[in-house]
Amino acid sequence: MLFYSHVNEDNTVERNALLRQQPDTLVSITGSGERLLALLDAPSLRQVVAVDTNIEAQHLFALKLGALKTLSIPDYLAFIGHTALRPAHRRDQLPRIEPHLTDETRQYWSERRVLIERGVVNVGHFETYLARLRPLVRFLLGPHFDACFTKPVTEIAHFPHRRWNGLMRLFSQTWVYQLTGNLDKAFTASDCNSPLIAKALRQTLTQNACAESFMFHLIFRGQLQSMLNEQLPPSLQPLILERIQYRLRQNDLTIQFANEDICQYLQKYPSVAESVFLSLSDLLSFVPAEQLLNVLRDVKDQYRNANVQGIVRSFLRHDFTPDETEQFNRLATVEDVSNQERTRMYQAYHFSL
Numbered sequence: 092m093l094f095y096s097h098v099n100e101d102n103t104v105e106r107n108a109l110l111r112q113q114p115d116t117l118v119s120i121t122g123s124g125e126r127l128l129a130l131l132d133a134p135s136l137r138q139v140v141a142v143d144t145n146i147e148a149q150h151l152f153a154l155k156l157g158a159l160k161t162l163s164i165p166d167y168l169a170f171i172g173h174t175a176l177r178p179a180h181r182r183d184q185l186p187r188i189e190p191h192l193t194d195e196t197r198q199y200w201s202e203r204r205v206l207i208e209r210g211v212v213n214v215g216h217f218e219t220y221l222a223r224l225r226p227l228v229r230f231l232l233g234p235h236f237d238a239c240f241t242k243p244v245t246e247i248a249h250f251p252h253r254r255w256n257g258l259m260r261l262f263s264q265t266w267v268y269q270l271t272g273n274l275d276k277a278f279t280a281s282d283c284n285s286p287l288i289a290k291a292l293r294q295t296l297t298q299n300a301c302a303e304s305f306m307f308h309l310i311f312r313g314q315l316q317s318m319l320n321e322q323l324p325p326s327l328q329p330l331i332l333e334r335i336q337y338r339l340r341q342n343d344l345t346i347q348f349a350n351e352d353i354c355q356y357l358q359k360y361p362s363v364a365e366s367v368f369l370s371l372s373d374l375l376s377f378v379p380a381e382q383l384l385n386v387l388r389d390v391k392d393q394y395r396n397a398n399v400q401g402i403v404r405s406f407l408r409h410d411f412t413p414d415e416t417e418q419f420n421r422l423a424t425v426e427d428v429s430n431q432e433r434t435r436m437y438q439a440y441h442f443s444l
C-alpha cells in the first residue's frame with residue numbers, strides 16, 4: 092500500500108538545513124518523495140539514496156522523477172494531481188514518461204492506471220483517508236469555517252467555535268483514527284499522543300496561519316492549489332522544480348533506490364562521501380528513540396571522516412525522553428527546530444554527528 096503520496100512534512104526545514112551544510116550526498120527515507128524532491132536542486136549534491144522498506148513508495152518517487160524529466164512544469168503539476176486535469180489526459184501522458192522508468196516501475200504503474208488518472212498525489216492511504224472523512228468534517232464545521240483561509244478567526248462572524256472544539260476533541264482520540272479506518276500505526280498505535288494533532292490545528296487557527304499551512308489545506312480542502320506560490324512547499328514551487336528538472340535532464344545527479352530498512356542501510360553501508368545529509372522523516376513513528384540513537388552511534392563510528400548532519404522528526408510517539416535527549420546531546424550537536432515546522436505537527440531535530 093502507498094501510505095503517503097502528497098506533501099506531509101514541511102520540507103523547508105530539511106531544505107534550509109541541507110542548503111546550509113552543502114553536502115555531496117543525501118540519504119533519505121522516500122515516503123511520498125516530496126521531502127526528497129524539495130532537496131534535489133541543492134547545488135552541492137552529487138548523489139542521492141532514496142531508502143524505503145515499501146517498494147510502492149519507491150515506484151511513486153521514480154514516477155515523479157520520470158514525469159518531471161519529461162513534462163513541462165505546469166504539465167508535471169497537473170499530471171501528479173496538484174492542479175486539475177481530465178483523468179484521461181493524465182493517463183495519456185504515461186507513454187511519454189515510461190521510457191524513463193525501470194521495467195518494474197513501468198509494470199507497477201501500467202497495472203494502476205486508475206491511480207494515474209486520479210493524480211498520484213491524491214492516492215496515498217493518508218490522502219484517501221482524509222478524502223473519505225472530509226465531507227463529514229466539512230458538514231460538521233458548516234459554511235462559515237472556510238473564511239479562516241482568508242481572514243483572522245477573530246474577524247469571522249459566526250465562526251463555528253463549538254463545532255470546531257468538538258471536532259478537535261475527536262481529533263485528539265486515538266480510537267477515532269482506529270475506528271475510521273486509518274491503517275497507519277503512526278496514527279493508531281496505542282502509545283500515540285493524539286492530542287498533538289488537535290493542538291497543532293488549534294495553534295494554526297489561533298495564530299491566523301491557515302492560509303499558509305499546507306497541512307490545513309490538505310486536511311480541510313484536499314488540495315494545495317489555492318495556496319500562494321511562495322507559501323507552497325518547495326517541492327511544488329515551479330522555480331525550484333525547473334532547477335531540478337534541468338539537473339535531471341543533464342543527468343547531473345546520481346539517484347539510487349534502496350528497498351530496505353534505513354537503520355540497516357545506514358549500519359551496513361559506511362559512506363565514502365565527505366559530507367552527508369540524512370533526511371530521516373518521522374522515523375520515530377516507526378522505531379523507538381533508543382534504536383535511532385544506536386543507529387546514529389554506529390553511523391558516527393563508521394562515517395568517521397565525514398561531516399554527517401540530518402533531520403529527524405517525531406510525530407505522535409517515541410519523542411525523546413529527558414534521558415534520551417541527554418544521550419542524543421552527548422552523541423551529536425542537536426538543535427530542536429520544531430518551531431520551523433509550519434504544520435506544527437512534528438517535533439523536528441537537526442543533528443550534527
Ligand SMILES: C[S@@+](CC[C@H](N)C(=O)[O-])C[C@H]1O[C@@H](n2cnc3c(N)ncnc32)[C@H](O)[C@@H]1O
Pocket residue numbers: 094095096097098099100120121122123124125126142143144145148351352353354371372373374377378
Ligand atoms: C516515515 S513516513 C514518511 C511520511 C512522510 N510524511 C513522507 O511522505 O515523506 C512513512 C514512510 O517511511 C517508510 N518507513 C518507515 N519505517 C522505515 C524504515 N525503518 N526504513 C525505511 N523506510 C521506512 C514507510 O514505508 C513509508 O513510506
